[in-house]
Amino acid sequence: MFDIEDLYQDVVIDHNRRPRNFRKLEDANHTAEGFNPLCGDQVYLYLDVDDSDVVKDIGFTGAGCAISKASASMMTEAIMGKSVAEAERIFAAFRHMLTRGPDEDFDYELLGDLEFLEGVAKYPVRIKCAVLSWHALNSALDGKQSDEQAVSTE
Ligand code: ZN
Secondary structure, X not given: OOOHHHHOOHHHHXXXXXXXXXXXXXXXXXXXXXXXXXXXXXXXXXXEEOOOOEEEEEEEEEEOOXXXXXXXXXXXXXXXXXXXXXXXXXXHHHHHHHHHOOOOOOOHHHHHHHHHHHHHHHOHHHHHHHHHHHHHHHHHHOOOOOOOOOOOOO
8 A cells, every 4th residue: 555655755855854953952951862772863952941841942962774864853853842741742642643644533734744744654663663753752752741731642
């Protein structure tokens, strides 16, 4: 049903070639790294989160396959200026898109360019590439999440 062009859509290729926010933040207050041994993808994430839990700036560096790099690039655009709680909602929607298809009640508007990674759902081995930067984001924000928000991922 899907062929390889669905996986490497123009938007994905563009993010891979010209990754957005591909830089180290010198004044980051949250950092994390992620490694996907299955593919060799490596990502370093830098965040500047302010006192009201808003992502003021985000950048990433590292090396990896086109999917991992495009996903990290798209992620930085999706969560820039968003609250930590919103970032978690976006991740939930993204993960849902990759694992259960687009026909559920999720706000895919939140995803921005991430929606172009929908084809990854057909390639289970590549899902780890696509979510690598998001797991790094979770690590980076660990201990910064407030208890008040209870976002269901079901
Ligand atoms: Zn990969």
